[in-house]
Amino acid sequence: MIVSEYLRELPVALGPDRRVTFVQKAGRSLTEIQTQPLTFAALGLWAFRSLGLRAEVDTEGVCHVRVPDSLRAKFGGQAKFDCVFGGQPGDSAGDGPLWFTPASPLGEQVFELVRNGRATLHATPTTQPVSVHELAAALFSCYSVVDGHVRLAGCRLDNRPVLRRTHIHRDAAGTMYHEYFASDGSCLDEQAVASLGLEHVDPLRGTRSRDERQRAQLLLAAVPPAVREDEIAQIDTLIWCKYATGKLHFAIGKHSSELDFEGWTGALVRGEASPPPFRCPHTGCESYEIVAADDGELTVAAALDQCEESGMRVASSQLETCAATGKRVYGEILATCPLTGERVVPSSLRSCKMCGQLVSRSAIKAGRCAACRRLKRIRKDDPRMALVLNEHPRLDQWRNWKPAETADAYVLLAHAALRQTLFVIDKETLRIRYCAISNRWWTRWTMIPDDQHEQVLR
Numbered sequence: 001m002i003v004s005e006y007l008r009e010l011p012v013a014l015g016p017d018r019r020v021t022f023v024q025k026a027g028r029s030l031t032e033i034q035t036q037p038l039t040f041a042a043l044g045l046w047a048f049r050s051l052g053l054r055a056e057v058d059t060e061g062v063c064h065v066r067v068p069d070s071l072r073a074k075f076g077g078q079a080k081f082d083c084v085f086g087g088q089p090g091d092s093a094g095d096g097p098l099w100f101t102p103a104s105p106l107g108e109q110v111f112e113l114v115r116n117g118r119a120t121l122h123a124t125p126t127t128q129p130v131s132v133h134e135l136a137a138a139l140f141s142c143y144s145v146v147d148g149h150v151r152l153a154g155c156r157l158d159n160r161p162v163l164r165r166t167h168i169h170r171d172a173a174g175t176m177y178h179e180y181f182a183s184d185g186s187c188l189d190e191q192a193v194a195s196l197g198l199e200h201v202d203p204l205r206g207t208r209s210r211d212e213r214q215r216a217q218l219l220l221a222a223v224p225p226a227v228r229e230d231e232i233a234q235i236d237t238l239i240w241c242k243y244a245t246g247k248l249h250f251a252i253g254k255h256s257s258e259l260d261f262e263g264w265t266g267a268l269v270r271g272e273a274s275p276p277p278f279r280c281p282h283t284g285c286e287s288y289e290i291v292a293a294d295d296g297e298l299t300v301a302a303a304l305d306q307c308e309e310s311g312m313r314v315a316s317s318q319l320e321t322c323a324a325t326g327k328r329v330y331g332e333i334l335a336t337c338p339l340t341g342e343r344v345v346p347s348s349l350r351s352c353k354m355c356g357q358l359v360s361r362s363a364i365k366a367g368r369c370a371a372c373r374r375l376k377r378i379r380k381d382d383p384r385m386a387l388v389l390n391e392h393p394r395l396d397q398w399r400n401w402k403p404a405e406t407a408d409a410y411v412l413l414a415h416a417a418l419r420q421t422l423f424v425i426d427k428e429t430l431r432i433r434y435c436a437i438s439n440r441w442w443t444r445w446t447m448i449p450d451d452q453h454e455q456v457l458r
């Protein structure tokens with residue numbers, strides 16, 4: 001397998017063939033996967049090439065090698081030599097060509113130089129999806145969007161390396177096996193190797209981008225080479241696979257949601273890896289079936305629950321318990337009592353007969369809310385009064401004030417000789433929200449319409 005790949009990038013290999021066992025090391029298991037002919041010629045020519053030696057094989061099967069100046073010292077000062085691939089380890093051809101096998105003196109010397117040089121090959125899976133169109137179709141097929149659709153909101157395909165380290169054994173059979181490493185240095189198992197299409201690769205030519213060179217450096221640093229005693233050499237091949245990162249856009253009606261995905265395109269397209277399931281933003285429930293809740297928000301069926309007040313089906317975490325009725329109610333339709341902070345259905349709110357504010361039933365006694373029941377006389381330089389008088393200077397005509405507070409308003413009772421005037425002033429805007437009058441003794445209050453507030457202040 002491996003050598004047939006080298007053959008594709010090397011000149012036609014000649015010389016006696018040997019049969020070798022190819023095994024693939026997957027994780028911790030070492031399994032024999034196939035046996036096929038190996039030409040030492042292919043291996044030798046690859047080794048010469050990776051060292052920068054020029055080698056040509058003639059019709060007789062003799063390889064003529066030219067040694068560059070920089071390497072002559074390593075080859076006994078020779079500018080060229082001839083060799084024949086194959087033979088038994090230790091064979092000598094006398095004055096004729098040298099024998100080249102992984103274990104012959106020449107083979108050992110060449111692979112020693114390869115080891116030191118750490119030549120790295122580049123390859124790419126023979127078949128892998130390279131178009132966004134192909135990937136999109138596979139991604140979309142994972143999801144079912146009820147009454148809606150899914151599209152790509154962005155997708156980028158990068159080349160990312162997997163390291164294939166080929167170990168060549170010193171044994172007579174010349175056993176070879178591959179180990180595959182991911183970018184974090186972890187060993188890929190057989191399934192991952194198959195799903196990335198790493199079993200069949202083509203040589204990759206051309207230069208790598210800066211990003212790619214950095215990724216390659218990190219990966220090679222994560223898996224330092226360690227040629228063992230029983231090995232002639234290790235050959236590193238960086239197999240560049242397409243890796244996708246992007247966003248999926250789901251839409252039902254006017255509502256939409258996005259989901260990040262990433263993964264090897266080969267695995268995604270072959271269905272051996274899946275994009276993430278859609279995650280309901282409210283409940284965290286996950287599914288590949290996306291539905292719209294009755295409030296339009298995208299969620300998954302398992303996350304839906306029914307509001308007992310409105311009948312709407314919404315994400316269950318959006319339901320709250322109404323403090324007045326005990327019903328599970330969609331939070332968006334609940335009101336918050338400004339006095340108790342209770343969340344209640346609006347229909348359960350009661351109006352205070354004195355200040356007109358809508359409050360929960362538990363805040364009302366004898367028709368008056370808790371704020372109106374705790375009005376206490378204060379001095380006019382109370383900081384709350386100072387704030388209100390600054391905004392409404394004409395309120396200063398009253399000398400005696402009794403204030404109280406709710407979560408969002410000041411309730412101010414002004415005393416005069418014959419009349420009491422009550423103002424509810426919004427804490428945030430200081431706008432007069434409500435005004436009512438009563439005579440000094442009666443408990444009956446008359447609400448003053450908004451457009452008559454000015455007259456009261458006159």
Ligand SMILES: [Zn+2]
Nearest residue numbers: 352355369372
């Ligand atoms: Zn009140």
